[in-house]
Each structure stands twice: as structure tokens, then as C-alpha cells.
Amino acid sequence: MNLLHFRNCIILLLILLGNKSLIAEKLSDSIHFKIELDDTSKITKKGRIVVEYITDHSKFYFFQEREIFEYYLNHRKNVNFAIPRNQVVSYFIIKYYKHNGAVELPFHGDKWYLLMHEEDVLATVSKNGIIFKGKYADYFNCQRDIQNWNKSLPQHITKYMFEATKQDEYLFGLKAYKDSVYLQQKLILEQHKYLFNDTAFKIIDLACRAKASFNLLYEMRYNRQGRWSAARKIISEYLSTREPASELLLSVPYHCDYILFWEYMNISYNSDKNIKAQFHYRKVYDSINRYYSGLLREKLICLFFLYDHARLNKLISDRLTHALSVVKSPRYGAIIKQISTSILTDVSAYPFELRDTHEQLVRLSDFKEKLIVLDFWFEGCMPCMALAKAMIPIKEKYRNNPDVVFININVDKDKEKWLSALLRTPYAENGDINVYTNGEGVNHPMLRHYNFYGFPHQILIDGNGKVIIIDPPRPITVENSQKFIELIKSNLPIRKSLL
Numbered sequence: 001m002n003l004l005h006f007r008n009c010i011i012l013l014l015i016l017l018g019n020k021s022l023i024a025e026k027l028s029d030s031i032h033f034k035i036e037l038d039d040t041s042k043i044t045k046k047g048r049i050v051v052e053y054i055t056d057h058s059k060f061y062f063f064q065e066r067e068i069f070e071y072y073l074n075h076r077k078n079v080n081f082a083i084p085r086n087q088v089v090s091y092f093i094i095k096y097y098k099h100n101g102a103v104e105l106p107f108h109g110d111k112w113y114l115l116m117h118e119e120d121v122l123a124t125v126s127k128n129g130i131i132f133k134g135k136y137a138d139y140f141n142c143q144r145d146i147q148n149w150n151k152s153l154p155q156h157i158t159k160y161m162f163e164a165t166k167q168d169e170y171l172f173g174l175k176a177y178k179d180s181v182y183l184q185q186k187l188i189l190e191q192h193k194y195l196f197n198d199t200a201f202k203i204i205d206l207a208c209r210a211k212a213s214f215n216l217l218y219e220m221r222y223n224r225q226g227r228w229s230a231a232r233k234i235i236s237e238y239l240s241t242r243e244p245a246s247e248l249l250l251s252v253p254y255h256c257d258y259i260l261f262w263e264y265m266n267i268s269y270n271s272d273k274n275i276k277a278q279f280h281y282r283k284v285y286d287s288i289n290r291y292y293s294g295l296l297r298e299k300l301i302c303l304f305f306l307y308d309h310a311r312l313n314k315l316i317s318d319r320l321t322h323a324l325s326v327v328k329s330p331r332y333g334a335i336i337k338q339i340s341t342s343i344l345t346d347v348s349a350y351p352f353e354l355r356d357t358h359e360q361l362v363r364l365s366d367f368k369e370k371l372i373v374l375d376f377w378f379e380g381c382m383p384c385m386a387l388a389k390a391m392i393p394i395k396e397k398y399r400n401n402p403d404v405v406f407i408n409i410n411v412d413k414d415k416e417k418w419l420s421a422l423l424r425t426p427y428a429e430n431g432d433i434n435v436y437t438n439g440e441g442v443n444h445p446m447l448r449h450y451n452f453y454g455f456p457h458q459i460l461i462d463g464n465g466k467v468i469i470i471d472p473p474r475p476i477t478v479e480n481s482q483k484f485i486e487l488i489k490s491n492l493p494i495r496k497s498l499l
Contacts, residue, residue, distance in 0.1 A: 030082040031115060035094070037073050038126035047104070048097040049073045049125065053083045054112065055090045056250075056331070058303060059214060059257040065331065073125070089203070089251045090115045096125050111147045112253055113140055116200050142192045146185045146208065153177050168230035174219060175234055178212040203252050210254040217261040221268075228269075235269045242266075245292045250299055260303050263287045285319040289326070298332040305339045338449070349461045350449040354409065354435035357419060362435050367405050369463040371491055375408045376447075376457045379421035384456040388426040390476045394484060395430040403463070403492055406432045411455065413441040462491050 035049055049071045056065035071079040073096075083092075091112040096104045107129070113121075122134035129148070132140035157177065160170035185208040193201060220231045242262070249255045267280045267287065288300045301323050320340055327336045349372075351364045364372075375391070377384035391406075398404040408427045410418045418436045422428050437444035450459065450470065460468040468491050475481035 030084055031092075031119065031121065032082045033069075033080070033121045033123075035071075035073065035079045035121075035123050035125060037077070038124050038131075047073060049079055050095045050097060051081075051083075052093040052095075053090065054092065055087045056299075057091060057112065057253040058299075059110075059254055087251075088116065089199075091253065092121070094123060094125070094130055110253075111144070113143050114200055114203060116197070138192070139195050142188070142195055143204065146188050146204065149184055149188060150181060151177075151184075167227045171220065171227045171230035171234065175216055178216050182208050182212040199248075202248070206249070206255055207253040210252060210258040214254050214258040214261055217258070217265050220265060221261065231265070232269045235265055242291060245296055247294060247296060250296050256296070256299050256303055259292075260284075260288075260300055260307070263291075282319060285322075289322075295329060295332070298327045298329055301327055302332050302335045302339070305336070347467050349459075349465050349467050350446045351465075352446050354446075355438055356433060356435045357422070362407070362433060364461070364465060367463075368465070370403050370405050371463060371468075371488060372461040373404070373406045373488075374459040374461065375406070375427075376411060376452075376455055376459075377408060377425075377427065378411045378455055379417055381455050385425060386476060387456045387458075387474055390474070390481065392426055392430065394475060394481065394488075395432070397485065398488065399430070401492075404488060406430065408432050408434045409446075410434070410436040411442050411444070411447070412436065413439055415439065460487060460491065 031053070033051060035051075037047075051069045052066045053069070054066045067083065069081060069083065071081070073079055091114055093110065093112050095107040098104055104127070119136045119139070120134060121140070122132065122137070123140075124131045124133065130144060132144070154173065154177070157170060157173035160166035160173060163170075186205060189196075189201065189204055189208075196204070216234070220227060220234070243249075243259075249259070264280065264284045267283045271280060285301070285304055288297060288304060292300055305320065305323070320336075323336050324340060327333050349364060353361055353363045356362050375388070377388065388408075395406055398406075410422070412418045412421070415436060422434060427434060437446065452471070456474075458472055458474075459470055460472055462468050469487065472487055473480040473483040475484040
């Protein structure tokens, strides 16, 4: 089937799915953007516009397949550009960054806009957010209003979050709150139904519902014992039925994340609560393989490993072997292969080349026959500071051992921000080597190689440049501190160990 024939088939399918006024006669090859800064806005200094074009959405941000377009925007200057259309259903996100690199307040969060046909995007950026103009103004402004609609969680519900005896009340209150947000978003969507074809309407509705449900499940997952009664009732009533799988769900924002957490919670809360939650992971993986198929199953398998692989590498390594044999599509197959690199031990470490505080190049190859402890952090990360403080006694223990090297890797984009923050942290106290990701932040290939985006994060590498462990026990307790020391001792050559 040639490309023209395939495109015509897609158009026919869209027409059959819904004949609303915004169905285009043909699909264009590109999506055209024109963005301007409102002259009456309180935004006075030149800033940076970032447009992300997304063809595979996930709450796991770095899993998203996206292209990024960055432009500097000033008053009386417009930005005009075109993005090649990759898929029939895709999304874009617009963010405005102030001159100091901070995101302007109205642009916080993951506010996506659905693209389905030949929409041209005309937008004005102001202190209050985005105002769309032109032929498709109502279509995009409605999506904006749906995602902007929110209300504060009632104070009495928030208070329950911190009371051990009120965990059930908190969870039921949170559920009612999430339900009310979704229902209001659905009402706005219903009132403007004439703007959307049936497929677009369904995608936006599913995305709003999936986001509300995912956020609720996320809360339930991370305090399993304290919220047991309420969570089991919600699982049995509110989330009782597994939805029929369809390829449409593949591209719906948040929906695959929601499905994955539904499978996890369904297994976890219908089991004995005395069984540690981590032992349900194999069952979750098996459930994905049983109830889903095609690209949807492949995406769920990828997300399954991405959410927890660093913590559970030994527990799920046999499932990873299975995943490598069943995930066949080029995109998801490449992700699984990359994950396997980060999960398996005794594989070659990433051959990093990073700049230190004096602009000197620091390479993995500089430390042959030395054990390396990598510590990834960013400015303002309180858990990073806690871990750095906990590492001080361990670093003191090995201060005079030339075969142990501690390298701290900062993932902030701004070098000056990193250097300024470094002076206020324990990272600068022990004569460590301090480097940063050369202005690439979390997008540096090294982080993509290891597939983690939560911080702090540590990696141990042996003298042969092989990975010893991804995410070792954090030495913030006496027990974990001893385990960390044992990892170092057991991986040092006996003839060189001073201990």
C-alpha cells in the first residue's frame, strides 16, 4: 500500500468515525505554528518558547516520543515554523521560559493539545497563558479550558493526609475530589461537543478520566498498609472492570500509565496485605501479557520496566528476558534493549566525558582499575542533600584509598547555577570529583543509557569499566550504610584493598 493510498484510507476512517465540521478534507504533510508575545502582557523580558511535538504520550515524561523546538521570543516578533507530521494522532505542548530559565507560572504542568488533521496553530503567549486564534481557535481554546479547570483539595481532606488514623477518609475524599474534577472537565467537553469529531472527543474524555484515575492510584500505591480498607473498596467498586483493550488507547495521554497502575493495584489489593508489594511485580507482568496484545502490550511492557526497574532488577530479570523475545516493534524493541543494558550487571558502563568545575574533561577511561561511585543530583533536591550527607562517613573511610573514586554528577542545565549550588552542599566537602552534564541536563545520553530520571541516583562501576550495581542501597540508615560499604569492599581487588 503506497503512502497516498494509506493516507486516503485514514481520512475515510476519520470521516466514518465522525463528520464534525473540523474534519479536514486531507491531511497536510506539516503542522504550521505561528506564535507571538502579547504586547500588553506583563512579560517584559525576552524569553524562550519551547514547543514539544509528541507522538507517544506517557506520564513517564522521558518515555515520550517527542521533538523539541526552541525559539527566543520578544515583543513585536513572531515565531513561525513547521513540524513534519509523523502520525495522524499527535499532540503538542507549549511552554514559555523566563530569561532566567524558570518556567512562567501559567505554563507549569503537562498541558497537551490534540492534533488530528490539518490544523494550523496560531497562538499568543501572555502572562495569563495561551490564547489561540485563527480557524481552529475554539478547538484549541476548549482543550486549554478543560485542562486548566481545577479546584483546591478541601482543607479537611488535606489534613487527613498526615493523620495515621484518617488514611481511609483521606483516600475516599481524594477519590471524590478527582471524580469531581473529571466530571467538570467532561461537562465542558460535552458543552463544546460540536468542535470535535467522535474520535477526538473520545480521546480527550479518556485522557481526562485516565489522569484522574492514575493520580488516585498513585496515591494508593505508595501507602499500601495505612490505606488498606479504602483502597480495597475503591479497587473492587470504582475500578472493578478491566476495560477492553484497543489500539486507540496507545496514544491517549495518561491511559497506558493508568492501565499499568490498575493492573498493579488490582493484584496488590486483592492479595494478602502481609505480602510485600514488590513480590506482585511478576504477576503484573504476566497479567499484561495475558490481557493485552499488539503495540498496546509492548508499550505497557516498556512502562512496566521503566517505572521500577532500578529497584527491582533482580526480581524481574527473568521477565526482562521474556520481554526481549516478545517486543518486536522497532521503537519499543529499542527501549527494551536499552532497559536491559541498565538492569543487567556486569555490562559495560557508559563511556562518559564530562567537564569538571575547572572545565577539565573527566572520562570513564581515566579511572581504569579503580572502583567508581557515581552520584547524580540537582540543585534544590532535598533527598540528594540527605544522601550526600549520609555519604560523608563512607567517603571519609575511603579517603586514603587510591582505588576508590567518588564522582558527583549534576544534572542542572545552567553551569553557573550548579557551581553556585555546589558551594552550599556536602558534595564540595570531601575532595570529590564534581562534574555536570555539559548543559544537556537530564537529556544527556548518559542518563538515557541508564534509563533513570529520579534523583538522587547512584551507580557503582568496577575497575574494568563494568557496572556493579544500578541504584545500590541508599546509606541513609545504619543497615544500608553497612551494605554500601560491603559492596565497595567486595568489589575492590584484594591485593589493593587497604581494609
